[in-house]
Amino acid sequence: DAKTTQPPSMDCAEGRAANLPCNHSTISGNEYVYWYRQIHSQGPQYIIHGLKNNETNEMASLIITEDRKSSTLILPHATLRDTAVYYCIVSLGNFNKFYFGSGTKLNVKP
Amino acid sequence: DAGVTQSPTHLIKTRGQQVTLRCSPKSGHDTVSWYQQALGQGPQFIFQYYEEEERQRGNFPDRFSGHQFPNYSSELNVNALLLGDSALYLCASSLRYGTGELFFGEGSRLTVL
Numbered sequence: 001d002a003k004t005t006q007p008p009s010m011d012c013a014e015g016r017a018a019n020l021p022c023n024h025s026t027i028s029g030n031e032y033v034y035w036y037r038q039i040h041s042q043g044p045q046y047i048i049h050g051l052k053n054n055e056t057n058e059m060a061s062l063i064i065t066e067d068r069k070s071s072t073l074i075l076p077h078a079t080l081r082d083t084a085v086y087y088c089i090v091s092l093g094n095f096n097k098f099y100f101g102s103g104t105k106l107n108v109k110p
Numbered sequence: 111d112a113g114v115t116q117s118p119t120h121l122i123k124t125r126g127q128q129v130t131l132r133c134s135p136k137s138g139h140d141t142v143s144w145y146q147q148a149l150g151q152g153p154q155f156i157f158q159y160y161e162e163e164e165r166q167r168g169n170f171p172d173r174f175s176g177h178q179f180p181n182y183s184s185e186l187n188v189n190a191l192l193l194g195d196s197a198l199y200l201c202a203s204s205l206r207y208g209t210g211e212l213f214f215g216e217g218s219r220l221t222v223l
Contacts, residue, residue: 032210043114043200043214044153087152091210097143097166098212100152 004088009105012082018075020104022088025069031092033064035073037084038103044087047073078108112137114215116201122221123191131186131218135203142184143212144176145200153200159184160206188220196222 005023012018024033034049048055048062050071055062061074075082087103115134123129135142141160145153155168159178178184182203188195198219202212 034210036212041198043202043216044212046211046213049209049211085152096210097155097158097168098153099155100145102152 006104011107012078018078020073023070024090031090034089036087039084083108116215120219128189133184133201136213139203141204141206143202144186147198191222
């Protein structure tokens with residue numbers, strides 16, 4: 001699996017958009033980009049995933065660059081409950097283990 | 111629809127003992143993966159079970175073993191516990207032929223004294 005690079009921490013004001021970057025320069029053509037988050041002491045929660053195209057669901061949007069070497073997770077209106085560690089993972093998906101890395105600690109402030 | 115359930119939630123063992131952790135996957139899921147998360151670190155892959163067989167394994171010693179039952183539930187066994195085995199153990203379930211999302215339980219917190 002390709003490994004990812006994320007900033008260790010980010011701050012965001014409540015109500016503003018949170019944009020979390022991820023570099024995955026060694027991603028292969030059939031690997032997906034997955035985003036998970038982990039609120040303190042809870043199990044990781046699936047957010048969104050994509051292959052090439054941008055994706056949006058009720059939680060977030062995922063923007064993948066055309067060369068697929070980086071992506072951005074966007075939380076459109078961050079709330080205090082979005083304070084968590086966010087993990088960017090690249091993986092083949094099925095049959096494959098996930099390498100989580102250290103993630104980005106997002107602090108949403110009032 | 112019940113999600114992934116794990117038991118016990120917390121347990122304390124002493125060095126050299128053995129522990130068994132249990133996991134029931136999300137309804138309809140057939141694949142179970144186990145992860146170890148040390149304090150302050152991201153989860154690390156231990157192994158994955160499908161059709162009652164270990165399909166993939168991470169960089170963990172043979173002291174870590176598992177089992178999957180016909181109803182897709184799973185157990186993680188750790189023998190000869192070391193202090194360094196203290197961690198949150200996470201179970202994740204998925205569909206073998208789905209789109210790869212993992213659904214995690216809340217974990218079992220193991221403390222080795």
